[in-house]
Amino acid sequence: MHQWSRTLIPTTREAPKDAEVPSHVLLHRAGFIRPVGAGIYDYLPLAHRTINKISAIVREEMEAAGASELLMPALEPFELFKDTKRDEAYGDNLFRVMDRKKRMNALAPTHEEVITELMRGCISSYKQLPLNLFQIQTKFRDEARPRAGLLRCREFLMKDAYSFHSKLEGPGGLNETYDAMYAAYTNIFTRCGLDFSAVEAESGPIGGSASHEFMVNCASGEDTVLKCKASGYAANVEKCEIGPRKAPSAGYFVGEPTGTLEEVHTPGLPGIEDVAKHMKVKPENMLKTIVFKVESTPEEKAKFGEEWIIAVVRGDHDVNEGKVRDISGCKIALADPKEAEAKGFAIGFVSPRAAVGKAGVLLLVDRDAAVGFDDAKGKSMFWVTGGDKKDYHIKHFNWVRDFGKDPLAAQAHAADKGYAQGGLRGGDKYLVVGDVRNALAGDPSPRAAGSNLETGRGIEVGHIFKLGTKYSEAMGLQVPDEKQQRSTVIMGCYGIGVSRTMAACVEMSHDENGILWPVALAAYHVVLTIMDVGSARQQAEAKQLATQLSAQGLDVLIDDRDERPGVKFKDADLIGIPVRLVLGDKALDAGGVEFKLRKDTQGKGGVVAMGEVVAAVVGAVNG
RNA sequence: CAGGGUGUAGCUCAGCUUGGUAGAGCGUCUGGUUUGGGUCCAGAAGGCCGCAGGUUCAAAUCCUGUCACCCUGACCA
Structure with missing residues (x-):
């Protein structure tokens, strides 16, 4: 038992002016946290008690799922990151610390390198696997913009676990542990009293294997989640597939021009909304074009030359970078405006025509944008798109007339397949129709015919990930298998933002008078x-x-x-x-x-x- | 990183346009009052006006630089 007068609970009537989100305001007012620097906080006694309760639940469930706790250092020699190239991948997000010998060190943003290095010295046989090790420890990330109190910090408390396997399937395989972690996370967040969803997540360009995020359901969340009630499918918008969309009855791209091509001067209008307003059309009558540069390896570049991808979606839709990457099969990045303009793309004013006649350019058109005839209205589509020169847009764009009948015809087979795989290196294709936009509420479910997706917002508090051999390969973690062959160890990693979980809980559970803690997390x-x-x-x-x-x-x-x-x-x-x-x-x-x-x-x-x-x-x- | 904003008492902020030597509310301390949802009254303590230069007889106020923090976006295993 504790006496209020003998501990530190500095409640205040007002919150600092810079606190805007509920968890930030309330955790400050209720005397849980105080700011120290940008994205750095003191955890006062109440916060410490709540965090200890979260940690205790995490420990119990991790141990119950067969993981063992250890503790690794937060300070790491910089060389460790060189093998995995994460010194570059993390870039400025990696805190760097110079020591007295002028050697560079990093404050750990996560521990894949350290634990892989540890394992390399500790295990020498497949018989020692599987292993699942975790720690609860402070992590450091020099975020470009820390925000929202504890929700995005530069220093935060994280549970991170790493598992090691000699195989993917079967007893002791990665998949078994991954499923065990999925179950453990479900137990953890249930015991914490949180309203949460497990959703499929973007697994990144490496491996393409499974990844799930655990999201606290909450309207103020940063992430958008889509769910299908009928099938139970749920995914982050970054990952969410869209079910089969109805193909246009007349066929893709087919439709009569709605008028003669008309150039309109549209200077100083930064967004699609503004252009639409200026041209007196709805965003859904516009074609949005986003230019990506293919990030080739030197070998690929020698073979294929410079490559670009133009993604086209309807003006009221958003391009999904992961889908563009997957359909094209290329590692991509948003094009640098200067570089793109040198290539002849008028960034901000690009139309599909910009792809015509250019070598090494792939046009990816979303199904909703690849139409010329509006079946619902029973007449041809009216399109507004870029004028391919600075400060100009065009009205009455027609795919067949203005893009070119021949290129369209050449790709009819790809369009009919729907989710066409293709791209620059799939042959001579330079136009593919597919799913390249973010899913929206009301879109068809990818798992249950006739059902639609619903949207919600969430705060990511946990993420489980099948790493595969990304780190073990780069750092040479191998063990001999049954046949005495050296084989690269397969890894998984599993994170929980402990301090973020506390804040997410407040976001989820508060009223005008303050916080309502679930019993399990109450200080x-x-x-x-x-x-x-x-x-x-x-x-x-x-x-x-x-x-x-x-x-x-x-x-x-x-x-x-x-x-x-x-x-x-x-x-x-x-x-x-x-x-x-x-x-x-x-x-x-x-x-x-x-x-x-x-x-x-x-x-x-x-x-x-x-x-x-x-x-x-x-x-x-x-x- | 781009754009915008803010730095004045522990907290929220006024004062700055038009330079004249520091203010309010809340909180804190003292005394009284009150005692079931942030009492009331009186008094007091508390400020290198972010920092550094400059202009001026005089700078919180004008100018330059710099640092910090916040917001929007980009970014975010």
Whole structure:
């Protein structure tokens, strides 16, 4: 049991002006955190207690799933990152520290390199695998823009686990451990009392194997999630597939021109919305073109030369970079404007015509943009797109007339296949129709015919990932297998943002008076509010009750501050303790104390007889 | 990294346009008052006006530079 007057809970009436999101405001006001620098925070006693509770749950479930805890250093020699090239991949996000010998070190953003190096020296046989090791430790990332309090920090607490396998399938394989981690994460976030979803996530260009994110469902979340109720499919928008869309009845691209091609001067209009407004059309009548540069290896460049990809989607849609990458089969990056303009692309004003007659340019057209006839309206489509020169757009773009019938005809087979695989190196193709945009609410489900996707927002608190051999390959982690062949170890990694989980919980669960902690994460289960601290009787009763509650394994906070009742009630609500017991003369005279749950916002609760209080609190806490 | 904004008391902010030597509310401390949802009254302490240059008789205020923090975007295993 702790006394409020003997610990540090600096509640405030107002939050700092720069705090905007609820978790930031409330964690500050409730005395959980204080800023130290950009994206760096003090974790005060309440926060520390809550974080310890999250950590304890994580530990239990990780151990139960067969993982062992260890602790690796946060400070690492910089050379470690060279083998995996993550000194470059992380770029400025990697904190660099020069030591007295002028040697460069890194503050670890994550520990793949360290643990792979560790394993290289510790295991020498496939018989020692599988292994799953985890730690709970402070991570450092020099984020370009830390924001939203604890949700995006430069220093934060993370549980990171790494598993090692000699095979993918079967007992002891990566897939088995991955599934075990999926189950463990589900247990962890369920026990934390969070409303969450496990969703398919973008697994990046390496390997293309499975990856799931665990998202706390919350309208203020940074990530967009799509779900199909019928099939249970759920995915991050970065990853979400779109089910078969209805093909245009007349065929792709086919439609009569809606008028003669007309150039319009559109200077100083930065966004598609502005251009649409200026040209008096809807964004859905515009074609949005995004230019990507293929990032080839030197060998590829020698063979294929410089390569570009132009993705075309409807103006009200967004290009999905992962889908462009997957369909083209190329590593890509948004084109550098200067470089692209040198190639003849008027960035910001590119139309599909820009691809015509240029070698090494692939045009990827989203299915919704690859039409010329509006079936719903029963007439040809009206398209506005770039004018292929600075500050100009064109009206009445028609695919067949203005892009060219021959190139379209040559690709009819690709369009019919729908999700055509192709691209620059698939032959002579330079136009492919497919799914290259972000999914939206109402889009067809990719897993259940006739069902539609729904959207929600989420905060990513966990991410599990099949790494494959990315790190073991780069760092030479191999063990001999049954046949005495050296084989590269297969890895998985599994992260949980512990400090972010605390903040996400507040985002998910608060009201106008403060935080509502789930019992499992509450810094204290119960707060005893002493009405008159000058009353020896109230003090004695409080102490006795607190002792009884503590004996039941409950965490008890006694508000023994010499404050007016109103102040104490406000603070109790603010810091969000699930159960409040008020010790005042009125209730004591009636032989009890006042019992109120934080989630019951109305009224002041009822009097519970002294002999039944402990059972009542235990009952409330247990569920 | 680009664009925008802000740095004045522990917190929220006013003062700056039009230079004249520092203000309010909340919080803190003292005394009184009050005592079931952030009482009321009186008094007090508390500031290198982010930092460094410059202009001026005089700078929180004008100029230059710099640092820090925040917002939007880019970025984000």
